[in-house]
Amino acid sequence: VIVDPKNTSRICSDCGKKNHEFDGLTQSQWLGTRNWTCPYCHKNHDRDINASLNILNRGLNQLNIQ
Numbered sequence: 001v002i003v004d005p006k007n008t009s010r011i012c013s014d015c016g017k018k019n020h021e022f023d024g025l026t027q028s029q030w031l032g033t034r035n036w037t038c039p040y041c042h043k044n045h046d047r048d049i050n051a052s053l054n055i056l057n058r059g060l061n062q063l064n065i066q
Contacts (some may be wrong), residue, residue, distance in 0.1 A: 010052035015041040
């Protein structure tokens, strides 16, 4: 399964909402952001772990496995 990783580190793996607080950051600034808290559900995320959970969920959804 091929998964598009776009925005997977900016979307909360708990509530599914995109954190728009990062929209204005340069790529360098974003890559320097290691942890963030969702402004909607207040879950704290490690950027890379959050992205991996979103990629896993996208892949499972493509396979219709949940």
